Amino acid sequence: MSRIEQKSGTANDLTSGEAFAPAERDAVYRAIATRRDVRGEFLPDPLCENALSRILAAAHQAPSVGLSQPWDFILVRDRETRSRIAEIFARANEEAAKRFPAQKQAQYRTLKLEGILSAPLNICVTSDPARGGPVILGATHMADTDLFSTVCAIQNLWLAARAEGIGVGWVSILHEDQVKSVLGIPDRIRLVGYLCLGHVRGFHDRPELEKRGWRRRDDVKKHVHEEKWNVQHDPDD
Numbered sequence: 001m002s003r004i005e006q007k008s009g010t011a012n013d014l015t016s017g018e019a020f021a022p023a024e025r026d027a028v029y030r031a032i033a034t035r036r037d038v039r040g041e042f043l044p045d046p047l048c049e050n051a052l053s054r055i056l057a058a059a060h061q062a063p064s065v066g067l068s069q070p071w072d073f074i075l076v077r078d079r080e081t082r083s084r085i086a087e088i089f090a091r092a093n094e095e096a097a098k099r100f101p102a103q104k105q106a107q108y109r110t111l112k113l114e115g116i117l118s119a120p121l122n123i124c125v126t127s128d129p130a131r132g133g134p135v136i137l138g139a140t141h142m143a144d145t146d147l148f149s150t151v152c153a154i155q156n157l158w159l160a161a162r163a164e165g166i167g168v169g170w171v172s173i174l175h176e177d178q179v180k181s182v183l184g185i186p187d188r189i190r191l192v193g194y195l196c197l198g199h200v201r202g203f204h205d206r207p208e209l210e211k212r213g214w215r216r217r218d219d220v221k222k223h224v225h226e227e228k229w230n231v232q233h234d235p236d237d
């Protein structure tokens, strides 16, 4: 093989560049459109271990800066451990409520924002900024790229779970240091996502926060701009 071929690969290294067949493409878009953040609809039934393996493999196929694969997935099944995390949530949630103005605060308190104990499985997703070595290709000028990579893994997990009929809820109303202490996570490792997973009674047909009048999903056009930043942001929104 010539030096140029080694660098660029040969045509027969490549898989097809054609679009998916319509039904396959529709399935991808369906997973994206019907994925929901699940909080109150979990069933207690344990997850199928094969499905869980597929979901974790999907997460692990995410893109990562310099192929650093900074993520780790801590499977938290033990009820006692989950109770300790639920207590951390309860304290943080009380603090969170107080940050909103009075009227919004009352509405905030009506929202269910976690399924830590009702879901049979929690997954704590961490990110190691040093995973790719002291200098990481692609991370030299943007410090948070390990976090971005780990979020890509979480999104893969979330979509794969939806395709498996498994709900995922992301809980971020937590003190990172307290969760790390419960799960034995070293200081230098970042907590990116604390996820609740389980089978569900059903998926909401649109974001629950929208259904409950907290906030609306924008039209995509509001977020797409030609050539230059052109954001028309309502200051009250």
Ligand SMILES: Cc1cc2c(cc1C)N(C[C@H](O)[C@H](O)[C@H](O)COP(=O)(O)O)c1[nH]c(=O)[nH]c(=O)c1N2
Pocket (backbone or CB within 6 Å): 035, 036, 037, 038, 039, 112, 113, 114, 170, 171, 172, 173, 206, 207, 208, 209
């Ligand atoms: C980084 C991050 C952190 C959180 C969330 C999401 C993300 C991306 N979301 C879920 C969020 O509220 C939800 O995605 C939106 O309301 C949109 O709804 P669907 O995901 O489309 O159902 C979330 N939900 C919740 O009930 N408690 C939480 O602490 C969080 N935290």
